[in-house]
Amino acid sequence: MRLRRCGRHAMLVELDSLAEVEALHGALLVADLPDVVELVPAATTVLIAVRPGSDGLARARAVVEAADLSHPPDRTPRQVRLPIVYDGPDLSLVASTAGLSIDEVVALHSGAEYTVAFCGFAPGFGYLVGLPEPLQQARLESPRTRVPAGSVGIAGEFTGAYPTASPGGWRLVGRTTAILFDPKRSDPALLAPGDHVRFEVAS
CATH class of the missing domain: 2.40.100.10 (Cyclophilin-like)
Incomplete structure (x- = not known):
């Protein structure tokens, strides 16, 4: 996993597989992150954008670093x-x-x-x-x-x-x-x- 800043209010997480993207995206969705305004998963990345002036990036980073990438969290999909x-x-x-x-x-x-x-x-x-x-x-x-x-x-x-x-x-x-x-x-x-x-x- 590699974390890269994207301007002042976003972070790009680089991963190794679609499975890891799914797991991280799911972990971010179920986390309590009210200042995250956009999550954009792709083939091997997840972009996290937060509300300007908030501590959203720091809180999102803590979730990213603690996420279990071996499987996505339990949630009911649409x-x-x-x-x-x-x-x-x-x-x-x-x-x-x-x-x-x-x-x-x-x-x-x-x-x-x-x-x-x-x-x-x-x-x-x-x-x-x-x-x-x-x-x-x-x-x-x-x-x-x-x-x-x-x-x-x-x-x-x-x-x-x-x-x-x-x-x-x-x-x-x-x-x-x-x-x-x-x-x-x-x-x-x-x-x-x-x-x-x-x-x-x-x-």
Whole structure:
């Protein structure tokens, strides 16, 4: 673990794995830290921002240094269900690469429970871990210049859904009608780190 100051009111904690990020992020969420105004987990870091003029950084640092990074603390995650239609343009590619039928890919992908490890790339884009090992595949060799909003893809150990149309290189297996980002909502992003997510096959 490495701690780096980010200006006067923030600190970046560098870690060695997603598991450690999840554990530290969870410890910070359950701690009594009223002056922490933002927590931003990423693949191997957690950014902690505090209220100016407070002792928030010192209190957050004490929690960081005492955190058990071997497992996250017990807490009840929010459950999110995303409807999905499995008709993505790369569904056959994913199946052939995995040595599975399309029905088996659908069953594996929709049967898993995922956790939002972190958000990034675009507002509302959650990187979901928990993808079954047979479906963990490389990104496309040539990214698409435009991926439609709602597209659900896989890349490496992650699965996720594109909140808006954008370029992207993930292998697309389906699409969801869920609104993943709406700036008019009180919480614009539907997904937040730590949420548990399931994909439900739309009828």
